[in-house]
Amino acid sequence: xxxxxxxxIRRAFKEVxxxxxxxDAPELQPDTVLLDTGLDSLGFAIFVSQLEDELGFDPFTLxxxxxxxxxxAEFVAFYxxxxxxxx
Amino acid sequence: MSTNLHQRLSGIPDxxxxxxxxxxxxxxxxxxxxxxxxxxxSDARVLVSIDDVRELTRVLVALDGAVAGILLVSTAQPxxxxxxxxxxxxxxxxxxxxxxxxxxxxxVQAIGPTRPRDRTTGWIMTTSGTTGIPKLVPHTLDSxxxxxxxxxxxxxxxxxxxxxxxxxxxxxxxxQSLLSGGTLCVPERDRDVSEQVRFLVxxxxxxxxxxxTLWRRLLMAPESNKLTLxxxxxxxxxxxxxxxxxxxxxxxxxxxxHIYASTEAGVGFAVKDGxxxxxxxxxxxxxxxxxxxxxxxxxxxxxxxxxxxxxLSGQDxxxxxxxxxxxxxxxxxxxxxxxxxxxxxxxxNVGGVKVYPERVERVIxxxxxxGLVAVTAKKSPITGALLIASVVxxxxxxxxxxxxxxxxxxxxxTLEREATPARIVFTQTLQTxxxxxxxxx
Numbered sequence: 001x002x003x004x005x006x007x008x009i010r011r012a013f014k015e016v017x018x019x020x021x022x023x024d025a026p027e028l029q030p031d032t033v034l035l036d037t038g039l040d041s042l043g044f045a046i047f048v049s050q051l052e053d054e055l056g057f058d059p060f061t062l063x064x065x066x067x068x069x070x071x072x073a074e075f076v077a078f079y080x081x082x083x084x085x086x087x
Numbered sequence: 088m089s090t091n092l093h094q095r096l097s098g099i100p101d102x103x104x105x106x107x108x109x110x111x112x113x114x115x116x117x118x119x120x121x122x123x124x125x126x127x128x129s130d131a132r133v134l135v136s137i138d139d140v141r142e143l144t145r146v147l148v149a150l151d152g153a154v155a156g157i158l159l160v161s162t163a164q165p166x167x168x169x170x171x172x173x174x175x176x177x178x179x180x181x182x183x184x185x186x187x188x189x190x191x192x193x194x195v196q197a198i199g200p201t202r203p204r205d206r207t208t209g210w211i212m213t214t215s216g217t218t219g220i221p222k223l224v225p226h227t228l229d230s231x232x233x234x235x236x237x238x239x240x241x242x243x244x245x246x247x248x249x250x251x252x253x254x255x256x257x258x259x260x261x262x263q264s265l266l267s268g269g270t271l272c273v274p275e276r277d278r279d280v281s282e283q284v285r286f287l288v289x290x291x292x293x294x295x296x297x298x299x300t301l302w303r304r305l306l307m308a309p310e311s312n313k314l315t316l317x318x319x320x321x322x323x324x325x326x327x328x329x330x331x332x333x334x335x336x337x338x339x340x341x342x343x344x345h346i347y348a349s350t351e352a353g354v355g356f357a358v359k360d361g362x363x364x365x366x367x368x369x370x371x372x373x374x375x376x377x378x379x380x381x382x383x384x385x386x387x388x389x390x391x392x393x394x395x396x397x398x399l400s401g402q403d404x405x406x407x408x409x410x411x412x413x414x415x416x417x418x419x420x421x422x423x424x425x426x427x428x429x430x431x432x433x434x435x436n437v438g439g440v441k442v443y444p445e446r447v448e449r450v451i452x453x454x455x456x457x458g459l460v461a462v463t464a465k466k467s468p469i470t471g472a473l474l475i476a477s478v479v480x481x482x483x484x485x486x487x488x489x490x491x492x493x494x495x496x497x498x499x500x501t502l503e504r505e506a507t508p509a510r511i512v513f514t515q516t517l518q519t520x521x522x523x524x525x526x527x528x
Contacts, residue, residue: 019495033281034307035280035304035307035308036279036281036308040304041300041303041304041438041469041470042473042504042505042509044307044469045438045467045469045470045509046473046509048468049465049467049473050510058468060329060468060469061466061468063329065332066330066331066334066336067333068306068307068333069307
């Protein structure tokens, strides 16, 4: 059983959010809607790009389903589903 | 003489609501009784830079047919650019609701009682792109409204307006709504997406046109589950299959259309089969509509009706002997379909905003401590592309963390948000090409 990606995603979110907004990032709950945290489309794109650099994959590009996660829990689950691609 | 906006709205009942915004509504009766202010001569060209859609609609109806020209300029343009554009286009009057334009008059000062409308007003649009002074593209109301369906439909369509109306995409949405007897509902653009979507839901929005970047964002906002759309339109960026599929699944009863439009050509075409790219059969049809040709994997468009676009003030437009215009958009042909690859110039489309990497390089190159810089694009599933800046410090012993902060601060102060690099990478060398230029590949 591999470790959850959640801490890594949480850390990357905090880093990008703080760099984009120049203040402290909000605490993420499982049902937090990511785009309601003050991260705009561009910030979200940077967040996904940073995760790709760190994790080695990008589920938005890999996914053939038409799916856009809304909450933090859905976002983490989306990444967990595609983690086998991180080789 | 062509039919002006006033005439086109005259058949609609007085009480019909043209615009719903958080700060109020605008009815047909309110726009039909006015013309330009008495001191605006009929041979004047008027620069209009208004953010409020109700005010902008009133001014456009008041001016069209009664003055020589209307130049629409985005309210995001800095004052010096507005003044320069007024000069280039020979505009003697500036009408604006912004407070940073010294020579502008406000909307109240621009509107007077109705008066004869005996002119065909020239409409001048600006091209998008963050290069400094935008290019000016002359139009008429007819050429702008060409792809607008004007038959009145019931129930009245309620078009969500999430674009700036002074830009080409926004004006297309506005004209589509106004000329087909619809209602525009206009959320405040600087609010959270959730709040904007709530306003659209409350206003009964049935038709919505947005960039793929904004659609992805809407799909990630739970409030969008409450939207019941009949028309979903994508434009301004390449629509990929993922976003088309997601929209088809979320709005199963909506017509799904992605449009390709060129400000230069003043036209575009629509694809309605829910698939990315467009069928090659579109390029074969030679009806009275838009002419589409693919040459060397680049898209060329011919506006219908012999309309020959040009840029004002001698700016170049590439147009062939048959009236086809080079759009600069590259295509990949696979089977019976063409897919958009991006621009043949270095322009990068970041979330619907066209960014020139050279300009970003110039800004970063001016920061103290920067030796060399190359700005490249990275694909993004969210905004289409992102910018990455590779920087060679001027000397080895510089603190790169501090240099990075200086670069980011300079970019944030001088560039649009989309033009600010998503990431800064420090490196020892940059590749140069045969011409000795820094290679962007």
